[in-house]
Amino acid sequence: MSTLGITVKKSEDFSEWYSQVLVKAGLVDLRYNVQGFVVHRPWLMRIIKAIYRLFEEELEKTGHEPVLFPLVIPEENFEKEKEHVEGFKPEVFWVTEAGDEKLERRLALRPTSETAFYYMYSYWIESYRDLPLKLYQSVSVYRNESNTRPLIRGREFLWIEAHDAFATHEEALRQVREDMENSGKIIWEKLGIPFLFLKRPPWDKFAGAEDTYAADTLMPDGRVLQISSTHDLGQRFAKAFNVTFLDRDGQRKFVWQTCYGPGIWRIAAALVAIHGDDKGLVLPFSVAPxxxxxxxxxxxxxxxxxxxxxxxxxxxxxxxxxxxxxxxxxxxxxxxxxxxxxxxxxxxxxxxxxxxxxxxxxxxxxxxxxxxxxxxxxxxxxxxxxxLEVDILENLKRRAKEFFESHIVEAKTREEVIKFIKSGNIVKMPFCGTEECAMDLKEKTDGGKVRGTEIDFQEGDYGKCAWCGRPARQVVYVAKSY
Amino acid sequence: MSTLGITVKKSEDFSEWYSQVLVKAGLVDLRYNVQGFVVHRPWLMRIIKAIYRLFEEELEKTGHEPVLFPLVIPEENFEKEKEHVEGFKPEVFWVTEAGDEKLERRLALRPTSETAFYYMYSYWIESYRDLPLKLYQSVSVYRNESNTRPLIRGREFLWIEAHDAFATHEEALRQVREDMENSGKIIWEKLGIPFLFLKRPPWDKFAGAEDTYAADTLMPDGRVLQISSTHDLGQRFAKAFNVTFLDRDGQRKFVWQTCYGPGIWRIAAALVAIHGDDKGLVLPFSVAPxxxxxxxxxxxxxxxxxxxxxxxxxxxxxxxxxxxxxxxxxxxxxxxxxxxxxxxxxxxxxxxxxxxxxxxxxxxxxxxxxxxxxxxxxxxxxxxxxxLEVDILENLKRRAKEFFESHIVEAKTREEVIKFIKSGNIVKMPFCGTEECAMDLKEKTDGGKVRGTEIDFQEGDYGKCAWCGRPARQVVYVAKSY
Structure with a gap:
């Protein structure tokens, strides 16, 4: 542990401040000799274990049970859902050898575990009595990311993944709401990290999902960070893995599925970044080692x-x-x-x-x-x-909320969008709803992304799109992101 | 979950009984489509989490701190300690590809993490003030084993690994004793699983260790199961990874290291096998979900x-x-x-x-x-x-101890050794101390292995070796094993 304090101000050079805090507060060591793989030091592990405990307790209260699935997923499972494999395959690590021998087939290190879980769900679910099935695991996942950043984007990172199956789509959608509430109870109530829970536009969904809903917080440099997400998988994976149940009416039906992923790593990153100050970390009692x-x-x-x-x-x-x-x-x-x-x-x-x-x-x-x-x-x-335990958390929440809310700014014109995004805000604006316009906006704002609508949002007539001027059907939030 | 009970008696067909309990009590599912990789179902995960908690609390009481090291170990780290790589390389899984690309160098899935930890220890340890360094992680490890058996031998299995560094060999040896006590406090006191803590013969050491000490319990079929082990690594890895410290006397010295591995999976296996009866599992309060x-x-x-x-x-x-x-x-x-x-x-x-x-x-x-x-x-x-909480544990302990102690039998002659091993006992016998004799014994007893001496054992004159008749320098325990 260094005896030197942080040498830059958080408000002046957030990126450098963040790097220094991670190392100097003894959270991570970046000198391990595989790029993008981080050593978690004791101070970080204790914080992370506390965050895990909060989520696991809450998940268990709502009927989830713990499981542990294998790290490796056979290529054949992985390829069953077309959009899923297209989305994830470019970044999968493959195990191909054991000892001196080549394996008969490649094994993926789980980048996420739908194709491991749902392979078994076809065995476990037979009748409506087996539903809902709500399981979760607390594990590391593996993706060959570039531009890695500790706790934000890694080749190995920690999360929880909950995989739920239901008899009806309505129950699945209620689960999406339960997941949102679960995130709220912990990320906001216990950790004081404010977020918007948004329905992502169709071009920004999880690969294999019908719809993706996600929590975005705002980092001090004005970029949003997705810290948790939940997906309405519809019946896509059920069809790919033949997960069916015999319903009360005697009919065999495909299940409806959701998966929920609180990003434990990223929640730790937000905790560091949002509550920290020029002297280093500031922790609430709930997770302080x-x-x-x-x-x-x-x-x-x-x-x-x-x-x-x-x-x-x-x-x-x-x-x-x-x-x-x-x-x-x-x-x-x-x-x-x-x-x-x-x-x-x-x-x-x-x-x-x-x-x-x-x-x-x-x-x-x-x-x-x-x-x-x-x-x-x-x-x-x-x-x-x-x-003090109560006051400190309340104070952290108040400060974080003030920062967050003061950086959500409404824009009606292209000039405002450009200006507000450039100055590190989340822009709320009427939007035409097209991917083409979103891509044009992204290019011309140097990375501003349409993050989505509020989850209860109804399409309608919202005047003109702040970017392209065509009729607006939605109100969306737009920001630069990690 | 099956509505059918166990269809065989534990005393009549232990192997079948064990397989049925694992599946019918909802502990594991063996239908996942990668051989040797097991799905841990909720009932097992809750038991395992409880076992982890017991060990982690005890490790923290004795000054260990939690860390998490990367899953992958570069081949170059892995090759630094000669005996270690020779011992483990035949069973290492290798990651060689990411997306469509071949990696520049192969990455091992950790079979154990000495070569990850000690790479960093060379950064973390500079002075005697940094010692002792006592860290642990709770993770899965990966070995391409054949003859896999759920919770006993897997290609992926759960354990804790504690890696400690000291200024002197004496402190390292004290740590071996602390590890033994740690195992005793939990495996015996809290879980009621009896064991012998033995110093392994030189030909059965952990690859890269000076000496290996391990806890052997006895399964109902008369075979011993190693459920925890601790290794005096001497300065071998310190020299391989250049882990040195500046001592009080101004001299730069290599550290002395130990590593300790409670086998969480195998402890769960012993819990199932030893306390279970013809109706299924019998759990003590400490780990019952x-x-x-x-x-x-x-x-x-x-x-x-x-x-x-x-x-x-x-x-x-x-x-x-x-x-x-x-x-x-x-x-x-x-x-x-x-x-x-x-x-x-x-x-x-x-x-x-x-x-x-x-x-x-x-x-x-x-x-x-x-x-x-x-x-x-x-x-x-x-x-x-x-x-009842107290009585049940006491009763389980009493029954387990009776079985265990009644199956430790002294032998003086070759005929007794053969007979007692065949009938499923741990044989205690005078031994010449040579690997040649141990190998001959193993062959002629259909797998009886010299497991080692008690840890405080002093060499001396113990009459004749029960196997070869030459002068005996030791008293050892011999048994068939998993």
Missing amino acids: IQIVIIPIYYKEVDKAPILAKAREVAETLAQKGYRVRVDDREGYTPGWKFNDWELRGVPVRIEIGRREIENKVLTVFRRDTGERTVVAESDLLPTIER | IQIVIIPIYYKEVDKAPILAKAREVAETLAQKGYRVRVDDREGYTPGWKFNDWELRGVPVRIEIGRREIENKVLTVFRRDTGERTVVAESDLLPTIER
């Missing part, structure tokens, strides 16, 4: 023992209440160095204990999000921490 | 509502105490069918609630391990469950 760090401060050897004893006593009190606490008693580092180190890593609350604190039976409490330092009576510590 | 199942029993429609209400009330009471409870209110199945179904899956406690129970304010409580049914006053339920 250490929620409260206690720094003993003494300058004379005689003070050391009583101050350390008090620090440990306070830590014990907090740990008994379930908080993740650490006393930083490392020798050879100044309190100031320790302050910076834990601020860089985003620990939400710091407690400082020195002679003055012990003499006055108080504790100095510092909150990372605002930088405020307050002195509280020892007897007030627990209620103070409980309040 | 459902600890208590409540079966409402009514034959008249008028009884349904009050009985279901009582079942839910009892479930709520137990859930509030932290128990994993389910009310089985599935329609269209008889109580008897439900009894069999949950017995097959190994749920430790069943509560039956019918008219009689409600009228008498009692509950009928069934424990899976003994098949005993007792009637308890409703007000006594919580203490009864608390006692």
